[in-house]
Amino acid sequence: MIIKVDEFIAFLYKCQDKGFSGFDQIILPVRSGNKDSDSFYFAQLSKSKEFDIDSYRTVDPLKMFFFLPREKILPQTFDNTKRLIVGAKGCDIRALKVLDKAMINEDFVDPAYFYWRQNTTIISADCTDIAPTCHCNLVDGHPYAEANFDLNLSRYKDVYVVTSGSEKGEELLELLKKECKVEPGSPEISANIQEQRNKIIRLLEKQNEQYERNNEFEKLKQNPMDNWSDESKTCIGCGACTNICPTCYCLILNDETKAEEFVKVRSMDSCQLNGYARVAGGSTPRPKMFQRFRNRYLCKFLFMKSNFDMLGCTGCGRCTEACAAQIDFRQVVNSVLNAVVD
Amino acid sequence: MNNPYEVVPATIYEIIQESPLIRTLRVQPEKPIPFKTGQFIELTIPGIGEGPFTPSSSHFISENMDITIMKTGFVTEYVHRAKVGDKVGLRGPYGSHYPLEKFKGKDLLILGGGCGLAPLRSLFTTLLHEVEDYNSITFFAGAKTPKDCIYKDSVTDWRKYDNVTFMRSVDVVPDGEEWDEEVGLVTSLLSKLDIDTAVNPAVVCGPPVMMKFGTMDLIKCGFREENIYLSMEKKMYCGFGQCRHCVMGEFYACKDGPVFTYARIKNEEDIWE
Numbered sequence: 001m002i003i004k005v006d007e008f009i010a011f012l013y014k015c016q017d018k019g020f021s022g023f024d025q026i027i028l029p030v031r032s033g034n035k036d037s038d039s040f041y042f043a044q045l046s047k048s049k050e051f052d053i054d055s056y057r058t059v060d061p062l063k064m065f066f067f068l069p070r071e072k073i074l075p076q077t078f079d080n081t082k083r084l085i086v087g088a089k090g091c092d093i094r095a096l097k098v099l100d101k102a103m104i105n106e107d108f109v110d111p112a113y114f115y116w117r118q119n120t121t122i123i124s125a126d127c128t129d130i131a132p133t134c135h136c137n138l139v140d141g142h143p144y145a146e147a148n149f150d151l152n153l154s155r156y157k158d159v160y161v162v163t164s165g166s167e168k169g170e171e172l173l174e175l176l177k178k179e180c181k182v183e184p185g186s187p188e189i190s191a192n193i194q195e196q197r198n199k200i201i202r203l204l205e206k207q208n209e210q211y212e213r214n215n216e217f218e219k220l221k222q223n224p225m226d227n228w229s230d231e232s233k234t235c236i237g238c239g240a241c242t243n244i245c246p247t248c249y250c251l252i253l254n255d256e257t258k259a260e261e262f263v264k265v266r267s268m269d270s271c272q273l274n275g276y277a278r279v280a281g282g283s284t285p286r287p288k289m290f291q292r293f294r295n296r297y298l299c300k301f302l303f304m305k306s307n308f309d310m311l312g313c314t315g316c317g318r319c320t321e322a323c324a325a326q327i328d329f330r331q332v333v334n335s336v337l338n339a340v341v342d
Numbered sequence: 343m344n345n346p347y348e349v350v351p352a353t354i355y356e357i358i359q360e361s362p363l364i365r366t367l368r369v370q371p372e373k374p375i376p377f378k379t380g381q382f383i384e385l386t387i388p389g390i391g392e393g394p395f396t397p398s399s400s401h402f403i404s405e406n407m408d409i410t411i412m413k414t415g416f417v418t419e420y421v422h423r424a425k426v427g428d429k430v431g432l433r434g435p436y437g438s439h440y441p442l443e444k445f446k447g448k449d450l451l452i453l454g455g456g457c458g459l460a461p462l463r464s465l466f467t468t469l470l471h472e473v474e475d476y477n478s479i480t481f482f483a484g485a486k487t488p489k490d491c492i493y494k495d496s497v498t499d500w501r502k503y504d505n506v507t508f509m510r511s512v513d514v515v516p517d518g519e520e521w522d523e524e525v526g527l528v529t530s531l532l533s534k535l536d537i538d539t540a541v542n543p544a545v546v547c548g549p550p551v552m553m554k555f556g557t558m559d560l561i562k563c564g565f566r567e568e569n570i571y572l573s574m575e576k577k578m579y580c581g582f583g584q585c586r587h588c589v590m591g592e593f594y595a596c597k598d599g600p601v602f603t604y605a606r607i608k609n610e611e612d613i614w615e
Contacts, residue, residue, distance in 0.1 A: 074347045107597070108582045111343050250586045252579060253347070255431075257388035262349040262431050269585065277587050279577045280393065280415030283550060285590075285612035299589070306592035 001162045001173070002189060007180040008153075008160055012045060014179065015084060021175065023121070027065070028086040029058045038131075042085070053087035054128040054155045056143075057316050061246035062092035063099055066116045067268075069243075073253075074264035078115045084172075086123045087153075091136050091316040093124050093145040095246030100148075101308040102249055112266070121168050124149040126196070130203050133317025135330050137204040138211060141315045144197055154193045161185055161193050211330040213337050217301035220336055225290065227339045231332045232293035234325035239270030241319035241329075242296065247304065247312045250276075271295050297333065346582060349386055349431035350375060355406070357426055360492035361485075364457055365422060366398060366410040371432055374404040378439030379468040380461060380573065380601045384581050385409060385417075386431030387424065393417045394436075394578040396461035396600070400468045401439075407432075410460035410492065436581035438601045440465050440545060440571060446475045449537035451544040451565075453556050455484030455528045458548030461573050463493055465545060466500070473503055480507045480535065484528025484552070488512050488521040509534070528552065529559045539564035547573040554614040557604055567605035574599045574613065 012028075015021035029040035030049045040058045042065070043049060065085060088096075103113040127134075127143035136143060145152050150169035154161040162182075164173050176182065242248040252269040255262070269276060272292050278284040286292045304312030313329075320329045356368040367385075375383065379401040386392040393415075399408035413422040424430070450469070454462040466481055473479070481500070485491040491510060500508045511524035511531050524531060528548075544565050546556045553572060560570055576588035576595035583597035591610040593599065599607075607613055 074345060074349065076345055102584065108346055108584060109343065110584065111345055114343070249584070251584060253392065253585070255386050255389060255391050257386070257431075262351070262386065262388065264347050264349070266347075269587070271586070277577050279575070280412075280418055282415075283615055285576075285615035298591075299586075303589060303592055 002159050002183045002185055003162055003176065003180055005155065005158050005160055008176075011176060011179050012086065016045060018082075021084070022082055023084045024081045025083045026086065027083060028053055029055070032059065045086075051087075053125045053153065056127050056129050056131045056134060057089040057091055057318075058087075059244075059318070059321070061244055061316070061318060062088050062096055062122075063246045063249070065120060066096070066113055067099060067103070067249055068112070068116075070265060070267045071112050072256075072263065073110075073112050073266045074262060076111055078112060081119060083120045084123065085120060086125070088122050088124045088145070088149070089127055089316075090124070090142050090145045091134075091314040092246050093122070093148050094141055094310075094314040095316070096122075097148045098247040098304065098308055098310050098312060098314075099249055101310070121150045121172060123151040123153060123172075125153040126155060126193075127200050128155055128196070130200060130207060131317060131321070132207070133320040133328075133330075134204060134315065135208045135211065135317055136315030137201060138208055138213070138330065139311050139313050139315040140215075142197070143200040143204060154196070156189060156192045156196055159189070161189060208330065211334045213334050216337070217305070220294075220297055220301055220333070223336050223339055225294075227336050228294040229290040231327075231336060232290040235272075235289055235293050235327060236325055237272050237274065237289050237292065238324060239272040240322040240324065242270040242272055243268055244318045244322045246314060246316055246318070247300070271299065297336070301333075347433070349433055352407075352430050352432050354424055354426055354428050354430060357424070358495075360410065360494070361490045363414070363490070364410060364412045364492050366408050366492075367421065367424065367430070368406060368408050369430060369432070370406045375407065375432055375435060376404040377401055377435035379442070379464045380439035381435035381437050382461075382575075382578065382581070382596075382600060383407075383409075383432050383434035383436070384578075385411075385421070386433070387417060387420045388429060388431065390420045391417045392431070392433070394575070394581065394596070396464065396573065396575070397435075398460040398463040400464060400471055402468060402471050408463075410457065410463070412457040434581055436578070437596050438599055440601055442468070445469070445543055447477055449478045449542045450476055450480070451535065451537065451542065451560075452479065452481040453528065453532075453544060453546045453548075453560070454482070455548035455552045455556075456486070456490070457492075458552065458573070459483055459492055460547075462545065462547050463496075470500075470503065470506070473505065476505065478505045478507070478537065479503075480537065481509070482528055482531040483508070483510045484512070484531075484548070485510070486513050487516055488519045489516075527555075529556050532559055532563055535563065540566065541569075543569045543571060545571045545573075547575075550614045561604075567608060568603050570604040572602050572604055572607070574602055574607065576600075 300312035588595035
């Protein structure tokens, strides 16, 4: 199904009316700072901000809308805000699948996460450009969402090809059809979209040529500790990489009981911090920085893989972007894998 | 929807000071918390924090619960300030339990030391409930000094069964303390063991270093790796495999454990830390 970009934008503005759309908030990537800035962050739709649905991923991960940095989880006091998030990227959508598996499964459902997921509709959009740290092509990802979205937008020139991926998506599509002129897709436009997607993949391949590797991640574990120690030399253990990672969900539970009723607050934690796995008495399995540094890589490529049958890295490159020591995630994986002697 | 973080309020109705650093809280939850021996619960000290502890009472009792706790960190500091009548919170139970069905008809060895005796007391008292189902039970308990021995009041009781051997050993007897039982590391008691180690199960719990060398010694004695059951107590923050603090490779100590066979986890890194 095809819709003109202008008409779609007009539709989004109309969706700000809750009576019309049912949404309390329309959230989309907004250009940060001045016009020349090439970074984006999620913000509410407003005429005063320049937004960009296409381009590439935002600085902040999509997870922050579902797994809040700090949230009271006992007693439950969830508001019923209905949100529409537009312009989520393939890497974030895939990361959300990891979180879904972690937070909503047969053994356990996190109520807060569950409600945020229930109350949020996600429209993903193909990347039309790449950030310097983007590397989804190295982790079997694509610069577009393949599943787990409600609607997906693929831009070609001045139109969007709209694909529905869920019941919620179908409903929104009905509303869209009522409001805007939509046309059926054609093999020709599909071919154009495919070409557009391939173009971005080629850009990614070129950008990450130097990091091409054999993805035998078991080798990360076999690698001698000296290599990890070298790679982590400049790491200051701040935990920015895990906080900004779209699949990291380690949490701590704080007891904030003040009166009769028990109060629990859930916050984000980071395996990079020294006290992370420390038990009473002071013993910790990873007292050295390089051990904690290594743990993050093993978690992404081995532990999460075995827990969820998905890699914990979706190639968004945010950890590299956020690193105060300018440690490039791709470079580390590459050099550690290459350093393994068979 | 059930809130998995829900806390059951409980009242401390008795406190037993087992040793200078270890005390047993006897608590009465507002509603029964049925558990299987070896599983753990999260105990909240209101406004302070919570931590994972394994009940030390029999799982045949669910109306109240004994929890034996050593003063060793932030939360346990407050546990040791608690008074009878204080309110605490309980979540759980969580994790795996001791597979009693695999112990039935066998000669079971229980090896533990220090505060690691807490889950073992739960196991032991649960076993005593149906003691005739087991061919024999040997319980070797260790402590640093006679003063550090816990569950002193139960010793006589525990020795009155025909098929139960309960032996204690202390590392050292400081001047001025009395002791007429064994002296030496608890693992030295293994030389007195008279069971077919190749076919029988052993359960180990204690401080990390004791668990490590205890397990090695059991293997030397002929126990099979898949018959050695370890209580791997890690930083089990949430209790249900969400917070990832207790991850050992692909395993969660809280969800896949805390009771593991040595065979299952021996290839994971840093398990004894």
